[in-house]
Amino acid sequence: MTDETNDEAPPVQLWTRDGFMGAHSVVTRSTYAPDYVSVQGPHAPRRAVLDRLTPDDWDDAQALPTIVATSRLGVRLLVSGRRKPMPYVVRNVEADEIHFIQSGTVRFETDVGSLTAEEGDFVCIPKAIAYRYQPTGEAMRSVIVESPSALKLTPPAPTGMINVARDVTYAKVGPDIPAGGPTKLVLKCADGENTVFTMPHDPLSLGVQLSESVPVWKINLCKIQVLTYLPEGGPPSQFLSSGTGDVLMFNLSSRTSGRPPIHINADFDEVICYVRGPGAWGGCSDPGTLTWVPKGVIHHGPSEDVPETYQAWLLETRATLRWTPKAIAASQLMETGEYGPHPSAGK
Ligand SMILES: [Fe+2]
Structure with a gap:
């Protein structure tokens, strides 16, 4: 998959069933689809830095x-x-x-x-x-x-x-x-x-x-190797799964690849834990940053090709997650381009 943010081509938008494994559709759009102005309700992307969430x-x-x-x-x-x-x-x-x-x-x-x-x-x-x-x-x-x-x-x-x-x-x-x-x-x-x-x-x-x-x-x-389809990257592969396929886990550490496409994951919520650098992964640079994109929410995600390297893992689940009040209080709304705080966070 190529970087859809280059200036020559309009941004591509991918819709997929069954995570990385199912039917898909690709269209182009005239605008950057992950942008949103504001959101209300529980099915909204969030990020939390573990050090700020006291268990x-x-x-x-x-x-x-x-x-x-x-x-x-x-x-x-x-x-x-x-x-x-x-x-x-x-x-x-x-x-x-x-x-x-x-x-x-x-x-x-x-x-x-x-x-x-x-x-x-x-x-x-x-x-x-x-x-x-x-x-x-x-x-x-x-x-x-x-x-x-x-x-x-x-x-x-x-x-x-x-x-x-x-x-x-x-x-x-x-x-x-x-x-x-x-x-x-x-x-x-x-x-x-x-x-x-x-x-x-x-x-x-x-x-x-x-x-x-x-x-x-x-x-x-760090003992779980990352998979990539050279030179463009492609989807990662899971190292762990549940018997029903409701839970999949991936090593999502830095790798040689293009940036992921702008996409809608129809069936899985995505939780990524940015574990540590030295390199930043887009808007995530605090060790122990949890990011969550609920299923059906359009997102892009940072480039994984970070020469300074970083470690991260991904949980994909068919479950529709709902954050608890305590976790919501210790987290922020997230923009789904680079996974930083959304501009409206804290307003
Ligand atoms: Fe995704």
């Missing part, structure tokens, strides 16, 4: 992560920023979870073993696996994606995009977690109606691992 668990160790967005399909987006260990164990009984570690080092203890996640790691905790986590240093920040449909690494080929043997790390049983005393176990549901059991012992105190397969794993964003 509830930052000051209150008892708190759960803060919900950024919910949906009728049960797909949710949350943020966490702990300075102290979780004093309880949580088991999500309705969704798989991907925890992306934006900053800090985080120790996860789970029903199937423990692992330590670093900045840039995606950690997968499937439905009904109990866990707790804690920063090993002063603090951590993470973005959590919840998917009711099971999530799996699904790169385009068994090798190439991901070196599974080298770069996917699984949880391991041990070192010993003592049986301990009474422990709170929170069963987490998508409707926010959580149920709290008091268990006589620490439910994460394990013995040995007997099965070969381990469902909790991690991989770092």
Whole structure:
């Protein structure tokens, strides 16, 4: 796909079904389609810098992560920023979870073993696996994606995009977690109606691992290779998806390509997390910037061909996301050209 902003040709507008994979239509327009004057209502593009969104668990160790967005399909987006260990164990009984570690080092203890996640790691905790986590240093920040449909690494080929043997790390049983005393176990549901059991012992105190397969794993964003069709770029390819195809995740870090076309994504909301530079990605230069373009909203998006390089990932979901009042208060309306604040933001 070529850069439609050059002076010789009128801007092209692309409409697609099924994300990058379905039917499409291309027309030209005499004007720059992403421009809008103002907007009212919930289905409007937004951006949030994580450092300006203080999660509830930052000051209150008892708190759960803060919900950024919910949906009728049960797909949710949350943020966490702990300075102290979780004093309880949580088991999500309705969704798989991907925890992306934006900053800090985080120790996860789970029903199937423990692992330590670093900045840039995606950690997968499937439905009904109990866990707790804690920063090993002063603090951590993470973005959590919840998917009711099971999530799996699904790169385009068994090798190439991901070196599974080298770069996917699984949880391991041990070192010993003592049986301990009474422990709170929170069963987490998508409707926010959580149920709290008091268990006589620490439910994460394990013995040995007997099965070969381990469902909790991690991989770092920088170990997921980007795909591009030289010389023009073309769509990225997902590295992870849900069984129903409602959730897809991509490495959207800098790559050799033309700028994306101006387009309307008929079926997927797009959430992009600009993780860090050194290069800026259009209007995004603050590490940990979340951008959201709801389905059916025309957008362009910054060029991904940034020589200084940057890291970013994309969540595409068929769920129609709705940001929570707290997240709306900590975010801004976004223009959909370069993904900066919309000129009306703050007015
Ligand atoms: Fe898009």
